[in-house]
Amino acid sequence: MQEGAADPGLYPFRPYRNRPKIEWPNGKTVAVWVSPNLEFYELDPPANPHRKSWTKPHPDVVGYGHRDYANRAGHWRMADGMSKYGFPGSVSLSVALCNHIPEVVEDANARGWEFFSHGIYNTRYSYGMNEAQERAIIEDSIRTVRDATGQTIKGWLAPALTHTPRTLDLIAEYGLSYTCDLYHDDQPGDVNVASGRLISMPYSLEVNDHYGFFVYNMSPREYADTLIRQYERLAAEGAESGTVMCIPLHAYLIGQPHRIGPFTEVLRHIAADGRAWITRSGDIADHYLRTTPKEVAA
Numbered sequence: 001m002q003e004g005a006a007d008p009g010l011y012p013f014r015p016y017r018n019r020p021k022i023e024w025p026n027g028k029t030v031a032v033w034v035s036p037n038l039e040f041y042e043l044d045p046p047a048n049p050h051r052k053s054w055t056k057p058h059p060d061v062v063g064y065g066h067r068d069y070a071n072r073a074g075h076w077r078m079a080d081g082m083s084k085y086g087f088p089g090s091v092s093l094s095v096a097l098c099n100h101i102p103e104v105v106e107d108a109n110a111r112g113w114e115f116f117s118h119g120i121y122n123t124r125y126s127y128g129m130n131e132a133q134e135r136a137i138i139e140d141s142i143r144t145v146r147d148a149t150g151q152t153i154k155g156w157l158a159p160a161l162t163h164t165p166r167t168l169d170l171i172a173e174y175g176l177s178y179t180c181d182l183y184h185d186d187q188p189g190d191v192n193v194a195s196g197r198l199i200s201m202p203y204s205l206e207v208n209d210h211y212g213f214f215v216y217n218m219s220p221r222e223y224a225d226t227l228i229r230q231y232e233r234l235a236a237e238g239a240e241s242g243t244v245m246c247i248p249l250h251a252y253l254i255g256q257p258h259r260i261g262p263f264t265e266v267l268r269h270i271a272a273d274g275r276a277w278i279t280r281s282g283d284i285a286d287h288y289l290r291t292t293p294k295e296v297a298a
Contacts, residue, residue, distance in 0.1 A: 010168070010182065011191050011200060012295045022187060022242035022292065028277035029238030030231070031284045032270055034087050035180075035203065035248045036078060036113075038104055039067065039094040040121055067252050071101050074255020079111060081260055085267040089113035090281035092157045092180070092248070095141045096120050098148035109149045114280040116180070117141035119159020129164055138174050154282040155201060157181060172198040178285040186234060186243045188288045190295040197294055201281050202244040204230075209253045224262035228269055235275040244284060245276075 024031050082089060091108055093115045098105050108115070120137055129137075137159075145153050156171045157180040168179060172193035179191060180203035191198045205211055207230050212223040227247060234243040247266075254263050270276050 009192055011184070011189055014189065014295075016186075019187070019241060020292070021240070022288070024238075024242040024277045025287065026277070028242070029275045030235040030243045030245055030277070032087075032231070032245045032247070032276045032278050033090050033281045033284060034082060035092050035246055035281065036075070036082075036089045036108075037092040037094075037118060037248065037250050038075065038097055038108065039070065039092075039118065039250070040097045040100050070251035070255060071097070071104050074251030074253075075104055075107070076255075077257070077260050078249060078251045078255040078263075079107065081264040081267060083111055085264065085271045087267055087271070087278055088280050090155075091115045092118040093145065094118050094121055094159070095144045098144050102148065105148055109151075114154075114282045115145050115149055115151050116153050116155030116157065116176075116178075116281065117145065118157045121159065131166060131170075134164055134166065134170055138170060142174065154178060154285060155180060157203065168198060169194045172196040177289060178281065180246075180281070186237075186245075187241065188244065188284065188292075197289065199285060199288060201246075201285060203246045204248060206230075207246075208248040210248075210250055213253050213259075220259040220262045223259075224266050227263075227266045231266075231270055231273075231276070235273065238275070246281075 079089070088111065089108060091113050093105070095117055105115075117138070120140060138156075142153055145151055154176055155178045156167075156176055158167060161181065167181070168191055171179060172191075173195050175196065176198065178188075178199050178201040180201050182191065182200040183203060183205050185200065186202055188199045188201060191200050207227055209223065212218045212226065218226065231245055234245045237243055254260065271278065
């Protein structure tokens with residue numbers, strides 16, 4: 001049997017059972033955060049040799065228009081449903097949206113939503129970047145969000161989920177406290193970085209609406225049922241040690257008229273249940289960092 005590749009050592013290994021207990025405020029068993037991806041896709045972006053932005057030859061008017069539905073119509077429908085049931089957003093933000101369509105960012109900020117960086121554009125990727133280029137994106141993200149909203153970002157989700165080997169070390173160096181780019185757990189945990197302290201924030205691909213509708217071909221009601229089953233299991237397990245449920249959304253998908261109804265019923269169900277700490281990702285990170293000692297690799 002051939003020896004496998006070395007463990008990259010991104011984080012300490014912890015079996016799910018018998019971990020130190022996580023306690024959420026007011027005895028809640030599961031921290032629930034909703035992550036709207038407020039994004040900007042360029043019609044004809046610069047080519048990246050490692051990945052195409054669009055499957056069709058540029059410019060892809062169909063792909064662009066489908067995603068632009070989010071900012072023109074879907075966001076407002078999605079956001080109103082979230083506000084109705086008391087769910088603040090933790091925004092995975094293409095920070096160029098602050099300049100291109102500031103009305104969407106202003107609306108989210110007025111609702112008390114948090115912002116973290118999802119890169120500058122969702123059509124520009126980290127693949128092939130050198131360190132100076134990656135630093136420029138992080139610095140641009142911090143500066144642009146602060147100028148537009150008054151907030152200082154705490155978190156990071158790589159643009160289109162693309163990374164370099166240095167990404168985690170760099171965001172920690174710049175003072176960010178959490179990454180959403182590790183999909184390995186239902187509880188926060190420390191990430192091994194060269195400086196500072198960085199934790200992984202549970203962010204789900206499995207119940208991401210993109211996967212639900214594009215990959216698993218779910219109907220709106222099937223997706224809603226999946227979210228409720230995810231919630232019920234995590235809320236029950238969280239009685240032993242607090243869990244995290246993330247609901248990642250894209251308004252051009254969940255904000256469609258035929259999908260929004262079942263989704264808002266999920267929010268109503270969670271809000272009425274009583275076991276959920278309905279909060280923002282940065283608040284989860286702050287609580288965890290304040291109450292949980294730093295882990296180190298064995």
